[in-house]
Amino acid sequence: MAEPGHDILIKDTLVFLFAAGVVVPVFRYLKLPAVVGFMIAGIALGPFALGSLTGQYHWLEYVSISEPAAAAPFAELGVLFLLFLLGLEFSFEKLWGLRRAVFGAGGLQAGISALAIGGAAWLIGLSPAAAIICGLALALSSTAIVMQLLIEQKQAAQPVGRAALSVLLFQDILVAPILIFVGFVNLEAGANITAVLLEALFNGVVAILVILVIGRFGLRRMFRLAAAAGGRDFLMALTLLTVVGAAAITATAGLSLALGAFLAGLLLGETEFKHQTEVDLEPFKGILLGLFFMTVGMSLDLPSILSQPLVILGGLAALLLAKLVIGFVALRFFAGPTPMSIEAAFLLAPAGEFAFVVIAAATAIGALPAEPAGLMAAIAGLSMLLIPVLGKLGTLIAARMRGEEPAHVLEEDFSELEGHVIIAGFGRVGQAVARIIGAEEAEIVALERSAYNVARARDAGWRAFLGDAARPEILHSAGAEGASLFVVTVDDVNDAEAMVRAFHQLRPEVPIIARARDREHAARLQEAGARDVIPDAIESGLQMAGRTLHQFGYDEETVRDRLAAERDEEYRRAAT
Template sequence: MHPEIPYLREIIIFLVAAGLVVPLVRRAGISPVLGFLFVGLIIGPYGIGRLVGDTPVLEYMVIADIEGVSRVAELGVIFLLFTIGLELSVAQLWGMRRLVFGLGAAQVTVSAIAIGVIAYLFGNSLVAATIFGLCLALSSTALVMQLLTETRRLSAPAGRSSFGILLLQDLAVVPILFFVGVAGASVEGSLALAAVWAIGEALLVIGAIFLIGRVIVRPFLQFVGGTGSREVFMAAVVLLVLATAALTAEAGLSMALGAFLAGLLFAGTEYRHQIASDIEPFKGLLLGLFFISVGMSLDILAVWASIGWVLLSVLGLLILKGTIIYTLARIWRLPKDVAAETAILMSQGGEFAFVVIAAALSYALLDPEVAQFILLVVIVTMFLTPLLAIAGRRAGKAIRARDADLSADDEPMKDGNPVIIGGFGRVGKMLAQLLDEQRVPYVAIDSDPELVARERADGASVYFGDASQPDLLRHLGIERASAFATTMDEPGSAAHVIQAVHAEWPHVPIMARARDASHAHELQKQGAASAVPETVEASLELCEQVLTGIGFPDDAARTIVDEQRGLMIIGKGE
């Protein structure tokens, strides 16, 4: 450790590993998650760390402080759950209540009972067997959600069912830890009263977060967004996320759940896409550190010492949980292919097992050797998760190919192929109105927070952000956009945006507003399919170009614009 900068050596080792691993595994077509797990295995104390005594120079390549790294790495899980919340809304979450409180609750209950009974039959006490059943019933939120995000399957049926189960599992951590505390310490008064009090406190905190958040989040973001500083805006977002996570932690809930609630609050604002774009690099790095910390925890020699029991236990856990999840998914009337993929993907153990078992060990409720063996099994199943994801997808495809009557809804839900509008001033607003009248979906983006707030209040689909950021455009779904229209009146900004969009997504037609003929020619050189000089009726001509560019017949587009021209002459116009 550097005397002035804590964990400097560990940070450098992690960044070197991340810089080497991600490009290599992507070229090999391997999930980065699996790459990070193996890097952790190599640079951890149970990898080349064992050779430090014989080769001291290896000390500079080893991260020995697993606990310290894990604490920092938890931020990756927090930001992962936050970005997942950003992609949802309260209405969408309520629409998933059948999966969350139905299928999810049934999975945790049945899995915990089945695993607990087996643990009891192997000679564990009733309390220890119950704890093992509860913690092994949980799956890995970080691994599963990251793999679903990487493969863009979060909004697929299997992704939605997996997410519903995981969300209930995160909620279940509260009563599980409460049970451990009650079992390990004498509780004054009624046990039922204590349970009601703990659950009531948790619900009160969640309610307060929603009520207060709905009042302060949008005005606060509008205020900091008005400064024009991305750094200030990002700092404000991180502050709100961590503050919400800390509040839920104080109430006995997981910090990840608090971050998810913060994401739900931000999802209802016009800033969601800009926030998702800005936070992506932090989330990716911290999640990589989390996966490395999991890899560092695997002791290969310990696995080898009891390889037979470890393999049997891993195989037994995967088969038992997979069978339970598949059966319950079918009871909840999910298609066979979705049930199979969900069951295979969710059959591993999860990171919350570390938390539960650590709490139980602190109360001396478990035999330390048995607890370490269970953690070993959990880590091995987590290592297998990327392979389970592949196996689940293949199983789902095989079932669909065999049974023609199964649901074909396996692609992510889409809202058509929208037109993305960069800039929502006079021209952008007119274009949006015309697209609305023709029932063509659009998403607009503008960097003026007051304008965005005002237009969203009138029902416009406009979000706050900088249209020149490729990451932000990616979050808006530009790869499947039918067209991109920039209506910016500042020449330099328009050229920069067009160049960025054309370089990343050359298949997306770009229509641009230009100052004059010379500017239009320059924009076409940058990649615009057409650029309309801002002369007489420039706005209407741009509208016609967009309509024809997304597939409207020329005559139909011209008729639509002529009708709009007549309305403008009669009405106020511009």
């Protein structure tokens, strides 16, 4: 018989899966973002809605979440995966290019927001320490919800996504100083604050250096070894170790978990395993982020909100207005033009998940009274629930300000490329094709399932990545939407056909050139969508026949004519 705790865990898991598999798809069918669907489901199934009625109606225990705290560690993993995948899309060079926005816009937004909110809290009667905590807690924004919305709308790589991420990265850096300050409130008189700050700074720098050293000198070697030893199973295990391990290193130093996951993504994004890792982690990220958004919904204290609706709604409006204005000014000065700054400011105006961490820490040590803590949590939760609506509003305003002028999209990854050639299979044949068309300045993206071949190609300077070209997600990452040609050079019959079929379904108008084993295989590839098929058996036979004719003494021109005539006939037969 299962233990009582296990029964609750299993029941809560079933409730969550029901929400993820049934309730949220209904919301999506109604054109609501998945983020909103998960948060509404969390509110409805949480302890302050259906869960509060289980004493009167016992059967509601089976359709509500009994232990919201048990889901917190898994929900945190969703945030880590999100930041890790964002890191994969960037590079240290691109991150360095954002330094003005990170420290300029991020610093100005966080600093002035904290001062404004803290000053307002002090004016309404909170102690100076409690007011500062309030300002610091509500000044930050939600990395998880904002970036997930941008990814869903395919804006993460656009200027608005880069600007929002810049501010959010600076806010993640502030996690350690804010928690240290909360701890200072409870320090005994005479404690050496300078020593504590220096120790925290030292620990943070050491943690980041450790991650960078491991990533630079060991990460690629470890992934190549895992790929050579056993393929995707070992790669998945090593990926999880990389994400969680980097997050644990930064957390140990007092920095945020998300910052470590982002750094790990930056480092892995410079290897040939980037695209395969993105595709493998995407389902895990989606389901765990959904759990995170549900925990945000479950944290909304509906009785408190209903008991003081005017106070909470007034505080919510003041928070959003203040952060919207401050965020716009900071972004306009340091990040970009007015329409983009407005769009990003609307996303960053609400509070973030870190507010709950600060509130809980301050309440535990007595630095923040229970009543204002409850009001802050309610305001923070409601503001996060409004992020999708505010994001849509910001987009509409920015679009109207831009008028008919199209937004400039920066080229960030292969999904934005135009006119390039995708080569599926990068062994000897694939590299021979690449050398010839590369000499004509064709831009090439190569996909290969052998880690050894990818490593050799990368060492030779090719843009090669570990990935299965039969998977639509991989093709999208390789830029299928903008490719001008798809070349399949793999010699496996089924794999080649699957790759041709997958690409043809995505881009039926784009020519596909495929390598076939024989005439029958060529017919199958043409049926799958290949425009030109090159059977190995035909070409090998023709080359051997040509060498034989040379040995019989035929001149070069006669041999070339004989082979050309036979080639035309063989390809005609292969096409019928």
